[in-house]
Amino acid sequence: MALTGVSAAVGRVLRREKPQKPLLNTRPETSITHQILDQLEHGNISKAVSLLFPSLEPVSYWLYERLLRSCSSKSLVVQARKVVSHLVTFSPLPPIFLLNRAIETYGRIGCVHDARELFEQMPERDGGSWNALITACVKNELHEEVFRNFVRMNRDGIRGTETSFAGVLKSCGFVLDLRLLRQLHCSVVKYGYSGNLDLETSFVDVYGKCKVMSDARRVFDEMGRPSDVSWNVIVRRYLEMGLNEEAVLMFFKMLELNVRPLNHTVSSVVLACSRSQALEVGMVIHAIAVKLKFLPDTIVSTSVFDMYVKCGRLENARRVFDQTECKDLKFWTSAMSGYAMNGITRDARELFDLMPERNIISWNAMLGGYVRANEWDEALDFLTLMRKEMEGIDNVTLVWILNVCSGVSDVQMGKQAHGFIYRHGYDANVIVANALLDMYGKCGTFGSANALFRQMSELRDEVSWNALLTGLARVGRSEQALSFFEGMQLEAKPSKYTLATLLAGCANIPALSLGKATHGFLIRNGYDVDVVIRGAMVDMYSKCKCFDYAIHVFEEAAAGTRDLMLWNSMIRGCYRNGRSKEVFELFMLMEDEGVKPDHVTFMGILRACIREGHVELGFQYFSSMSSKYFILPQVEHYDCMVELYCKYGCLHQLEEFLLLMPFDPPIQMLTRVYDASKKYGWGKLGEWAAKKLHE
């Protein structure tokens, strides 16, 4: 094996022995050099390397270096080993710098093992050898090993250079060790490297990753002339901390100082706008991007497109799409999934069908769009198509498939998927396993969920607990859910998802004091009360008949942050707490805030009409559903109307209404019609209902 060959040869070098094979006296044929260079120029690395072997003496050092540099991907492991093997076999004393290059090469192509072995066997090392090893470990994300080698290096009396610090800092950015970061910062200052722009940028980056933006900003402000990369880093870190305004401010500051932003920076700042729904600023930045000629860039146009979709400006998004000249696969996929993930499945599908090529990501994104939009029939059809046209699915596909199973409540299909997952080893993936838990929970097969949860033991995380908890709360086993919550706290930190679930559990029992306790827990522990948590609280208080608290929680939300679900919760709450009159007022306020109603909203309104005896108004709202809001009334809306007419004896309207109904009336509706006809003496209608019931 090449590897053992290398170790033997390196060992020999270590003992300073003469190589066993006598060296020929002639200079290496220059024609070999030419041939090798020629092959390298044509990208035939394997061929180039094989040309090395007829020669039993070393080629020039610079040629070894060229060859090593050409080994740039994982598939060239064998070639790299051959080059190193040739070097150490035929060179009596390979220079340290070349061995360092070899270590770097091994690191670059993912063979840390070889890098380590070569390093350990080197008779002499310089600072560069240490740096090469450290860089190799950083590249392969062996962060603990990076730190160990850094310590070893210092112990051996080799002082870290800027390169060593750059490597260690990068690893620090992975493990997010703030204490280590501060120590490194001190050392860098002490060694006088603080003027190094790359190191300073790295500090900004890692302080930001450790979520200490104040220090990140201080380092940034102390930099003499931040480079475009430094600006990119600070903008990115603000974005990732959710400090969207800061990100935007920094971007404008950068423009003021006449630094040309990088495409990634423009993209980050557009993303900041779309996350904070700051459409107007976003459009300004779009204009700036156009002026700076950024738009042919797919990274920038992707984020601009996404911003318009997220802010509901579909025409603008479409224009960006059409104007992007060189659409690559990523751009197509991003645009398509932008539509898909925002519920605009029709446009997503249109793009999907137009795509010049597709990969697993595009297929998954489209499928995910259908799932998110609860379009189960489309999802199932799409899966059939996918099975025909795609070979091979991955873990992401499986997650969506499991969502489809719970969406159509098909445990059988879910179990089949489980079998597939088990056979292909996907059960070791915690996200897939959690999706399985979720599916079993939602299909109400609690035994399977429980068994899987126990089986997961080591694998399970906070999401697994939440998925199981949700399953329990959903079927009303709230006491059990609460005792689960206790157990969970021994193992994982409850997230906002947990708390929302718990609140829903309290709402179902209903248990006001526990609900209040959860509310308190949430405030005391500084959880962010987002729109979902707020909705859960409104729901809990209103189900616990503590509606004034619900109103209070609702009113605490800033105008514009209240979404459809939250309004629906309030409307349901009014109705549930005998305050139906207020439903109509809420509906108007909701429209004023620009929130569009859905079929749930109309259920609340129609029920309120029943309560309040607004027969005519009820019909107006019912008709407005399709005429004004483009919502197709469902059976339950028709049912409400029938109840409204029956309850207030408007059998004339009822008769007309039934004639126009586009489907066969279900049993409970017919019973209601029959009873009302009897009560109000409408014989003919009663007979019709009875006949239908008989069928």
Next chain:
DNA sequence: GTAGGGTTAG
């Protein structure tokens, strides 16, 4: 420093 798909909540 680096844009694309996935798990849990009302």
